[in-house]
Amino acid sequence: MGLLQDGKWVDQWYSTKENGGKFVREDARFRNWITTDGQAYPEKTNKQGFKAEANRYHLYVSLACPWAHRTLIFRELKSLQNIIDVTVVEPHMLHNGWEFAGASQSQDAVHITGADEDALNNKAFLYQIYQLAAHDYSGRVTVPVLWDKQTQTIVSNESAEIIRMFNSAFNHLTDNQMNFYPKALREEIDTLNEYIYSSINNGVYRAGFATSQAAYSEAFNEIFTALDKLESTLTKKRYLTGNKITEADWRLFTTLIRFDAVYVGHFKTNKQRIQDYPAISGYLRELYQVEGIAATVSFEHIKQHYYFSHANINPSRIVPNGPILDYLAPHNRQDL
Numbered sequence: 001m002g003l004l005q006d007g008k009w010v011d012q013w014y015s016t017k018e019n020g021g022k023f024v025r026e027d028a029r030f031r032n033w034i035t036t037d038g039q040a041y042p043e044k045t046n047k048q049g050f051k052a053e054a055n056r057y058h059l060y061v062s063l064a065c066p067w068a069h070r071t072l073i074f075r076e077l078k079s080l081q082n083i084i085d086v087t088v089v090e091p092h093m094l095h096n097g098w099e100f101a102g103a104s105q106s107q108d109a110v111h112i113t114g115a116d117e118d119a120l121n122n123k124a125f126l127y128q129i130y131q132l133a134a135h136d137y138s139g140r141v142t143v144p145v146l147w148d149k150q151t152q153t154i155v156s157n158e159s160a161e162i163i164r165m166f167n168s169a170f171n172h173l174t175d176n177q178m179n180f181y182p183k184a185l186r187e188e189i190d191t192l193n194e195y196i197y198s199s200i201n202n203g204v205y206r207a208g209f210a211t212s213q214a215a216y217s218e219a220f221n222e223i224f225t226a227l228d229k230l231e232s233t234l235t236k237k238r239y240l241t242g243n244k245i246t247e248a249d250w251r252l253f254t255t256l257i258r259f260d261a262v263y264v265g266h267f268k269t270n271k272q273r274i275q276d277y278p279a280i281s282g283y284l285r286e287l288y289q290v291e292g293i294a295a296t297v298s299f300e301h302i303k304q305h306y307y308f309s310h311a312n313i314n315p316s317r318i319v320p321n322g323p324i325l326d327y328l329a330p331h332n333r334q335d336l
């Protein structure tokens with residue numbers, strides 16, 4: 001895996017040297033907004049605006065990636081399936097970074113069912129999509145990517161902002177008025193997001209990618225302190241903010257669903273499994289059972305990605321066969 005430097009691909013793993021063995025995630029660089037009327041997002045003045053239109057935008061995702069997963073979930077919840085189409089990259093992220101089906105020149109690479117060719121731009125690698133948008137781009141080449149077919153550019157590569165656009169900008173086209181970021185709950189959702197992002201969503205990566213015992217232990221402790229806190233919240237409340245599913249729940253979901261399958265082993269976040277938390281595990285099953293959600297979850301892509309791509313963590317590249325997981329079992333959360 002690597003990154004683009006002045007538009008050129010350089011094969012390079014994350015550097016943790018400057019930060020005492022800590023993994024620090026880079027901020028996304030494409031931060032434009034789609035709005036109903038095409039005017040720039042008011043808080044981000046002087047940015048180019050993009051109008052919500054059917055079949056104008058395209059999503060590039062990995063089914064393995066928790067951030068990309070958020071966008072797929074919102075595409076389902078907000079009835080955008082016929083308006084925004086999707087290309088799924090191969091789960092193995094190797095010397096060329098994310099690649100499309102049929103592209104591989106790497107000996108190690110194997111095609112995994114469910115990955116697509118790039119039928120839209122006919123590229124082999126995701127970094128070439130970034131080059132199309134900005135020929136001199138410098139930075140990491142990440143999923144998700146929200147692509148604009150009309151102006152041939154990347155609207156956004158920040159999942160947190162893509163799901164906000166999906167939540168509201170296309171309502172007039174889909175007639176789906178569901179709102180996962182209602183005004184009255186915004187402050188609470190923002191606070192939850194911030195805490196859950198640093199301690200859990202990114203916390204598991206900070207544990208897994210740490211290159212010093214101290215950096216790993218710090219992340220490990222933050223994860224389990226946060227999970228204990230959430231267990232207590234979810235014992236009393238059906239969802240994080242009460243009786244309504246919000247964006248905060250879906251952002252937590254994509255990490256929880258990967259936890260027992262991958263993070264416990266591969267990222268060494270093994271104090272407890274999610275299965276060992278009665279409230280969190282029931283909550284996780286309930287979210288998994290929401291219509292359309294199970295189809296966005298691919299344990300094959302998830303396990304293949306992490307265990308095979310991170311050869312510095314798992315040099316044998318053996319992908320475990322287990323664990324047995326049953327997210328269709330009754331969740332028993334109705335009475336909360």
Ligand SMILES: N[C@@H](CCC(=O)N[C@@H](CS)C(=O)NCC(=O)O)C(=O)O
Nearest residue numbers: 028065067140141142143157158159
């Ligand atoms: N801030 C981004 C982060 C996305 C991200 O880090 N995606 C990972 C996959 S889970 C990626 O593509 N990593 C490739 C890299 O860092 O080179 C978002 O939430 O959209």
